[in-house]
Amino acid sequence: MLAKRPPMGFNTWNTFGGNISEQLIIETCDAMVEKGYRDAGYKYIVIDDCWMTGERDKNGRLVPDPAKFPHGMRCLADYIHERGMKFGIYSCAGTRTCQGLPSSFGHEFEDARTFAEWGVDFLKYDFCNFPERADCKLAYHTMSMALKSSGREILFSACQWGREEPWKWMRSIGAHMYRSTGDIWDNYISIRDIAESQFENLPTNASGCFNDPDMLVVGMYGKGNVGDSENRVTDEEYRTHFALWCFMGVPLMIGGDVRTMDGFSKDLLLNKELIAVDQDEECRDPFMVGNRGGHRPVFIRHMSDGGFVIGMFNLSDNRAGMPFIFADAGLPYASGVGLRLTDLFTGEDLGVKRDYFVPVLEKHACRLYRAYLERV
Numbered sequence: 001m002l003a004k005r006p007p008m009g010f011n012t013w014n015t016f017g018g019n020i021s022e023q024l025i026i027e028t029c030d031a032m033v034e035k036g037y038r039d040a041g042y043k044y045i046v047i048d049d050c051w052m053t054g055e056r057d058k059n060g061r062l063v064p065d066p067a068k069f070p071h072g073m074r075c076l077a078d079y080i081h082e083r084g085m086k087f088g089i090y091s092c093a094g095t096r097t098c099q100g101l102p103s104s105f106g107h108e109f110e111d112a113r114t115f116a117e118w119g120v121d122f123l124k125y126d127f128c129n130f131p132e133r134a135d136c137k138l139a140y141h142t143m144s145m146a147l148k149s150s151g152r153e154i155l156f157s158a159c160q161w162g163r164e165e166p167w168k169w170m171r172s173i174g175a176h177m178y179r180s181t182g183d184i185w186d187n188y189i190s191i192r193d194i195a196e197s198q199f200e201n202l203p204t205n206a207s208g209c210f211n212d213p214d215m216l217v218v219g220m221y222g223k224g225n226v227g228d229s230e231n232r233v234t235d236e237e238y239r240t241h242f243a244l245w246c247f248m249g250v251p252l253m254i255g256g257d258v259r260t261m262d263g264f265s266k267d268l269l270l271n272k273e274l275i276a277v278d279q280d281e282e283c284r285d286p287f288m289v290g291n292r293g294g295h296r297p298v299f300i301r302h303m304s305d306g307g308f309v310i311g312m313f314n315l316s317d318n319r320a321g322m323p324f325i326f327a328d329a330g331l332p333y334a335s336g337v338g339l340r341l342t343d344l345f346t347g348e349d350l351g352v353k354r355d356y357f358v359p360v361l362e363k364h365a366c367r368l369y370r371a372y373l374e375r376v
């Protein structure tokens, strides 16, 4: 089964945009192996837009840009596979990609066969230049069928920006993940708005087909293709970003440069506890316990070991107490049952709590606790 758990990997777009090459992919692959990303679960290396030439060849096939990929895609796929990783590529449901290059509308089956021949394991399928009168759901279903008939197992990552409420139908057409929002930018407001927009759409985020609120911007610090140097994200905000994605149980696609990632960001992306939350096998969505002012959500998420993770996210612009009211989490005082709490970041044991507790969080900060039921 593909995408039993949220897919994890790296994608070129956030940092490199169209500035991609065989050399970059090889160096990225090496860095992911050497620095521990592969072993932490980041398996897919995905080449986004701009890998192809401006026209198809005389047989109607897509052609890798020879200046960027002189040895072609099969060779790159072999390199990646030999190192225990998986190879992803990009096309688009429209007539041209978002950067104006040839894409798959009307060519779905031949393109899927080409990708299979190249050893592709993952297709990101975008939505630019989609013909006005064509049927969007059908177009995604067509590519899904084309991939299934290609003779190779290829994960289908539909990228259609949340148009036509994909959480209601992407699972039914066989996608393994689907973009549910517009593009992320490397600034705090973008991170916050994207996360908040998906809280209510998470119930259908589940094994086999995941809601994809876009790639991570951790470690970009204002540089790169979607970098925003005027609104630099702080370490604390990157921590909240990554914790939110893990807590929601969504795909983790690194968008920063793994070759040069700073120590803080690397440790964050490799945080075993957070990754374990993201990859929990029951893939449950969190239950919202409260959300003061709309920007201070407090959740409890049921985990497969019988315990829970409590997530508190102070997304507001002020320092704030974040009340966790046990009665609102299904545990009234009279139940005689409390929760033993351990801080997921520090490992600190907070003992058994009941009734309520109110940690104070700085603006844009988060807390996560592992929690287990205990009689008191």
Ligand code: GLA
Binding pocket: 013, 048, 049, 097, 098, 099, 126, 159, 161, 182, 183
């Ligand atoms: C769209 C997608 C992005 C990226 C670019 C490439 O904007 O949403 O993730 O793939 O196209 O052009």
